[in-house]
Amino acid sequence: MxxxxxxxxxxxxxxxxxxxxxxxxxxxxxxxxxxxxxxxxxxxxxxxxxxxxxxxxxxxxxxxxxxxxxxxxxxxxxxxxxxxxxxxxxxxxxxxxxxxxxxxxxxxxxxxxxxxxxxxYETTSDVPEIEPTGYEAEPLSREESPLVDLETVEDALERDALFVDTRDTHEFEEARLPGAVRFDWREAVDDETRRLKSEADLEALLDEHGITPDREIVLYCNTARRISHTYVVLQALGYETVAFYEGSLTEWLAHDGTIETGPVVDE
Structure with missing residues (x-):
């Protein structure tokens, strides 16, 4: 990792x-x-x-x-x-x-x-002394950022991009982007240790879903919170072509984007 x-x-x-x-x-x-x-x-x-x-x-x-x-x-x-x-x-x-x-x-x-x-490890209730800074943000350009917009997502649907939906089964069945595969973000976590699964286990799990490093991947959920976790996991594993649909399904539905519904065979 x-x-x-x-x-x-x-x-x-x-x-x-x-x-x-x-x-x-x-x-x-x-x-x-x-x-x-x-x-x-x-x-x-x-x-x-x-x-x-x-x-x-x-x-x-x-x-x-x-x-x-x-x-x-x-x-x-x-x-x-x-x-x-x-x-x-x-x-x-x-x-x-x-x-x-x-x-x-x-x-x-x-x-x-x-x-x-x-x-x-130990924890504390002591609050550290803080000396404020003059932090200045330098936002990434659209070309540098992994975040993609509606138009870019529409274009990706015309290519061989793999759309990965990180939500729960019932959400996925209610509405999803065409051709999307479901990968619940929590699958990456070991419930007992509360930590990420091993690198080997994660790679095997992702491979089972067809989420491989050679694919162009577009992540989405409802409001781009859950995909943040999956994005970090994929980055830690060395995936290079991962797009982050910030608007996610909320924006897609608001613009009457095409969807699929219902269960998927072998889901």
């Missing part, structure tokens, strides 16, 4: 005193304050970097708003950010995607969540 994308708890545990490793807890503020957190972590709740008012594509909060969040958290552009939640990493993965989109070079997902960390 590529450590520039996903890091294990023991990797982080040996770097808690490194001033350039900034740990971000994206759970609700009451969880951060009341339950405890990874030592040194700052609180940037999920709702604070998600905006459904069309300020930017999909639910992105806008570069200025995101930069203000990182400034208040004392984070600088050169820092290595490690994000976590307590929901198998799906909310933290959305933070990772958002930070990458706004130009932060080194942001990683903690393999596992708060509960997984708590099984092996």
């Amino acid at each position: 590529d450590e520039s994308v996903v890091v294990a708890p023991d990797w982080l545990a040996t770097r808690l005193e490194d001033p350039q490793i900034r740990i971000v807890d994206v759970r609700d503020a009451w969880e951060y304050e009341g339950i405890g957190h990874v030592p040194g972590a700052v609180s940037i709740p999920f709702d604070s970097y998600r905006d459904e008012s069309d300020v930017d594509r999909g639910t992105l909060p806008g570069a200025d708003a995101f930069a203000a969040l990182l400034s208040e958290a004392g984070i600088s552009p050169d820092d290595t950010i490690v994000a976590y939640d307590d929901t198998h990493g799906v909310f933290a993965a959305r933070f990772v995607l958002t930070a990458l989109e706004y130009g932060h070079d080194d942001v990683r997902l903690l393999d596992g969540d708060y509960s997984a960390w708590n099984r092996a």
Whole structure:
């Protein structure tokens, strides 16, 4: 697993005193304050970097708003950010995607969540002292970004692109993009350890779904949260041609895009 994308708890545990490793807890503020957190972590709740008012594509909060969040958290552009939640990493993965989109070079997902960390390492209720920074975001260009729009998705449907739907079965059967395969994002997680499955197991699992590195892959869900997790997993495994449909099915349906319904044989 590529450590520039996903890091294990023991990797982080040996770097808690490194001033350039900034740990971000994206759970609700009451969880951060009341339950405890990874030592040194700052609180940037999920709702604070998600905006459904069309300020930017999909639910992105806008570069200025995101930069203000990182400034208040004392984070600088050169820092290595490690994000976590307590929901198998799906909310933290959305933070990772958002930070990458706004130009932060080194942001990683903690393999596992708060509960997984708590099984092996200490936690704390102490809030670190924060010195605000003047963070300036540098959003990726449309050419650099993995995010794709409606028109690009329509074009991809005309090619041999593989559309991957990361939602639940009932959602998939109610409406999906034509030809899509379903890969529930949670399939990548080991329920017992709360961490990602092994690299070999993940590769075998993805292969069973036809999700292979040689394919052009387009990810979607409803509002681009769940695909963030799958996107990070594929990046950690070295997949290179992965597009991220930020508008997802919500935008597709709003524009009367063609859909398929019903169960799929052998699903």
